[in-house]
Amino acid sequence: MAETFLFRIADSLIAKLASQLYEEASRVMGLYHHLQEFTHTLSLVKAVLLDAEQKQEHNYELREWLRQLKRVFCDAEDVLDEFECQILQKQVVKAHGTTITKVDRFFSSSNPLVFRYKMSQQIKDITQRLDKVAADRHKFGLQTIDVDRRVVHRREMTHSHVSDSDVIGREHDKGKIIHFLMQKNPIDDDQSLSVIPIVGMGGLGKTTLAKFVFNDDRINECFLLKMWVCVSEDFDIKQVIVKIINSANDSASLAHAHDGQQNLNILDMEQLQNQLRNKLAGKKFLLVLDDVWNEDRVKWVELRNLIQVGAAAGSKILVTTRSHSIASLMGTVSSHILQGLSLEDSLSLFIKWAFKEGEEENYPQLVNIGRDIVKRCRGVPLAVRTLGSLLFSKFEANEWEYVRDNEIWNLSQKREDILPALKLSYDLMPSYLRQCFALFSLYPKDYEFVNFEVTTLWGALGLLVSLKNNMTQEDIADQYFYELLSRSFIQDFVNYGTTYTFKIHDLVHDLALFVAKDECLLVNSHIRSIPESVRHLSFLESDLDGKSFSAKSVGVRTILFPKAGVGAKSETFFSLVSRYKYLRILDLSYSTVETLPHFIGKLKHLRSLSLYNNKKIRRLPDSICELQSLQVLDLGGCQELEALPKGLRKLISLRDFVITTKQAVLPENDISNLSSLQYLTIESCDNVKSLFSGIELPVLKALNVSSCKRLESLPLDSKHFPALEILCLRICDELELSKGHEDQNFNLKLKTILFTSLPQLGTLPHWLQGSVNTLLSLRLEHCHNLEALPDWLSMLSCLKALDIADCPKLRCLPDGINCLTALERLEIIDCPELFRKFTLQVGEYWNQISHIKRISIVETKDLE
Structure with a gap:
């Protein structure tokens, strides 16, 4: 039995129908009475759904009744969504329409009279179907439970580090494994790699135990280099090597870790082997291979030989696996069999x-x-x-x-x-x-x-x-x-x-697979057909989009390509997509199509469209701008895109926009008319020299600008960006942050700042002082010419996290750093002068920062 999620759907439909927007629009369109009837029946059904969902396990008839209800509910969602699309379309025509477009619309299905008739017929049909199914609810003896009383008592968010107090009943196991890891290899076999397997069933805590060991101080002292790689079911040697190199790099930021992964993926095996040897050469290392499923001895031997080339004496590999045969295949010592807790x-x-x-x-x-x-x-x-x-x-x-x-x-x-x-x-x-x-x-x-x-x-x-x-x-x-x-x-x-x-x-x-099996489908090479009940598709392997599927359903809402490098590559895929007119999410990440079919502009229910990292697409159909329900448009990494589509201002629901284009001047007037825009990312726009000269983005919360080679100025102030809270600027070689800010009023109320790889940055720009009472997080990375932090930094009364990485010219923290009483985390990586002065316990200025809860001061370059 899989989930139906009906109570959630009913709740959502009733909330929509009760909203002022729907009430006003339905009265104007003459549909108020029809929707009221539907709402009444829906409320009667909702009252017994919680009881029905609990009792369906042992009652086939009840399960079938719920399936019928689900079909009606899903169709109702689509009908109401169409109603919402019409409301948005009217707003766009009112704001941006022309006489020609209004005349065209008179002869289309969007004409108010045509639409009213069409909608009334659809709502009548849905109401009749719901009435018919709802009448059967009495025969199941269901109780009325109007409110879902299952509540969650919240804990605080935690982090992934495993401390001694987090692990119970594993001290003995930990001691045995550390003993193995710290043992010297036999003299006659000193150059070989020792491989120690931890074996146990799923959920027993193999990974937790490995982390427990990995973070132990004795291990830190014993091994110059520690690497952690999650292998899982896909034992692809190239990808495992990429993960090992990335782990060895131990990137200081999430963003750079992802960049490194992409850059390494374009290398061939010979280049990767060279990088791997350089990382491991002469170092005594510990490598954890977590969650190994591979039983192919040839693959393991090939990987082991590649790793062993650079291994210094005493290097070890710790493996976690559920399989005794895998442990036997990989291990050089007896497996540590993990038992259940007492x-x-x-x-x-x-x-x-x-x-x-x-x-x-x-x-x-x-x-x-x-x-x-x-x-x-x-x-x-x-x-x-x-x-x-x-x-x-x-x-x-x-x-x-x-x-x-x-x-x-x-x-x-x-x-x-x-x-x-x-x-x-x-x-x-x-x-x-x-x-x-x-x-x-x-x-x-x-x-x-x-x-x-x-x-x-x-x-x-x-x-x-x-x-x-x-x-x-x-x-x-x-x-x-x-x-x-x-x-x-x-x-x-x-x-x-x-x-x-x-x-x-x-x-x-x-x-998750178990409860979603009727609703979600992971599409792999074994799938031959897409069942009618499926609403969400996820493609996990390359070239599957070109495969011919038997697809009964037309109600698919989601198409995802979640794995990096796997994307749509064929025309056959778009013939499949064209069936799904109710799509909400279309993910074309890593696709290789050069143009999009024009029917994309007719997917009026679409909320999210991603073309992330499409390296070939040159132009987009202007019809994309007819998608008034679109909330997310991701064009990041589309480096061949010659221009953004015309008519962007019509995307009145767009709240998250990622832009990569060859244009030298972005259509800023159109962008400034995106009345819902809250998150804007501009990346790899190599021809853009300046941004935001005088335009206003009144609801923008987050601005991320990265890898814009020629960008020189970025004027920002509270008048034009009153809601801005997050500012991330990365890898902009020519950007001078003081340029264009000479005579402006600086009252930005930023909460998060990230500056990465900004060669022109010598100190923080003065206009950031407006955020002294709001800033929560400040991160400075790879700013090689940053020499000083301003004195006003000590006035950041709300600052909780200060992270500084690879800023070699930065010699000191500002006086008054001890006044940052809200500061909970200080991280300093690869800043030699700061490392010397603020080293834990022994640094000359340690007492200025000793009040901070979490301090990490590391000089990784000394370890290479």
């Missing part, structure tokens, strides 16, 4: 996640119930942690007993199956969170998620709905991320300020 350790771990520290002492009855719950988890930490998280800050015994006594434990299962524990936690998720979680199934295992790409996906599908008017999509998405983290459904969380990354465990990914 009952007492399991209970300790459960208590750690279910209570605040010491809180369990007040609830002995709950602890006793908890003991029974962890017995069912069979010593598997992932199951223990997930159920502990589920019950965090819940103090009613009946809630704990529900988990202990749930019938899901009685399902037939394999001895090592922990899916019931995870499914139980999923079943108790709030309905609004379920479909958001299920969409993780569209990505491959071990995928590193970035918050903004997930936010785009959820937002484009209308899943980010809040009862509070002042919450943005990003605010709501952040709340959902917090909730998923609180339930242990996401892990390896790393915060980069405004951006953060995370992963999901393989078994959690299996759960």
Whole structure:
């Protein structure tokens, strides 16, 4: 049985129909009465959906009834979306239409009379279908449950570093592995690589144990170089080498890590081998190969030989795998077999996640119930942690007993199956969170998620709905991320300020596949047909878009290409896309098409269109500007694009715009008319010399300008950018930040600043002083001519994070750095003078920064 997500859909439809926008527009179009009837029936059905979704497991007729409802609901979403498209179209015609376009529209289906008739017929049909299906609800004896009371008690966001207190019951395992790693190789085999496998079932904590070891001080002292590579199911030797080199580089920023990955991918194997040898030559290293599935001995021997060429004596490889045969294939010593936690350790771990520290002492009855719950988890930490998280800050015994006594434990299962524990936690998720979680199934295992790409996906599908008017999509998405983290459904969380990354465990990914199997489809070489129920497609392999599929469904909402380098390459793919007129998301990243078909402009429901890293496309059809519902347009990396399409001002819903073009002058007047634009990225626009001369972008929150070789000036002020909070400037060789700011009023209220590879930057520009009371994060990277930080830096009363990397001429921090009482993180990498003066405990000026919670001062170049 897979999820239907019906309560969430019904809730969303009712909220839309109740909005002032729909009420006013429906009255004007004469559709108010029809929509009221539909809303009434929908409310009656919604009242029993929560009970129906809980009882469907053992009732085939009920499951079929829910499937029928889903078909009606999905069609209703499309009809109401068309209604919304018409409202937006009217706004565009009113603001930008001409006599010619208005005359044309009289003879089209967009004519108000034609549209009113068409919509009334569609709404009548939907209402009749819903009435017919809804009438059957009485025969199932369903209870009325109007409100989803499954709530989440939030924890604070964490980071991926594993400290000793985070790991329970693994000290003995850790000690044994460290002993192996620090042992010298036998004298007669001193030059060979020792490979130590950790073997255990999924969810047992192999990766956690490896991290526990990896971060130990003894390991830091023993190995000059440490590298961590997640291998997973795709054992492609070239990609593994790329990951090893990237890990050896240990990039200081997320952005540069991604750039490095792309640059390395264009190298051939000979070039990669040379780079690998240079990275490893003469160094005693520890390499962790996490989550290995490869059973091909030939591939392993080839990889081992490449690594071994540069290995210094005593270098080690630590492997984690579920397979004993893989461990035998790779290991040079006996495998470390990881066992389940003892009952007492399991209970300790459960208590750690279910209570605040010491809180369990007040609830002995709950602890006793908890003991029974962890017995069912069979010593598997992932199951223990997930159920502990589920019950965090819940103090009613009946809630704990529900988990202990749930019938899901009685399902037939394999001895090592922990899916019931995870499914139980999923079943108790709030309905609004379920479909958001299920969409993780569209990505491959071990995928590193970035918050903004997930936010785009959820937002484009209308899943980010809040009862509070002042919450943005990003605010709501952040709340959902917090909730998923609180339930242990996401892990390896790393915060980069405004951006953060995370992963999901393989078994959690299996759960996402399980609950989404009727709705989402991962398209690989084994897929022959696309079922009618599927709404979201994800292509994971190259050249599959040219394959002929049997596709019954026309209701697909999402097409993704989530893997770097895998994109649309054939005309056959676009014939498939042309079937899906209700698409919300079309991802053509890494495609190789030179032009887009004109039908793209007819996909009026489209919310997100990405052409990221298309290296061949030269022009775009102007019809793209007819997509009034479009919220995200990503043209980043389209380096052959000669010009942006004409009529951009008509994209009145566009909130996120990424631009790469050969144009020397961007159509700034059109851009300034994008009334919803909040996020603007301008990258690799090599012919642009200046930006924003006098235009206003009143709701713009984030500006990212990168790799614009000739850009000289970028005037910014609060008059023209009153809402700007995030400013990221990267790799602009000619950019002088003081140019164009001579006589302006500088009251920008920035929260985040990132300056990377700006050779003209000698000190921070004076106009940033307007942000002294708002700035939360300041990051300066690879600014090789940065010599001093201004004294007013010590006035940044809200600053929480200060990160400085590879600024070799920077000799000191400003006086008064100790006045930054809000500062929680200070990171200094490859700044030799700062390293000498502020070294932990012993630096001359250490006392000025000793109050900061998290300090990292590293000179990596000394390690090479």
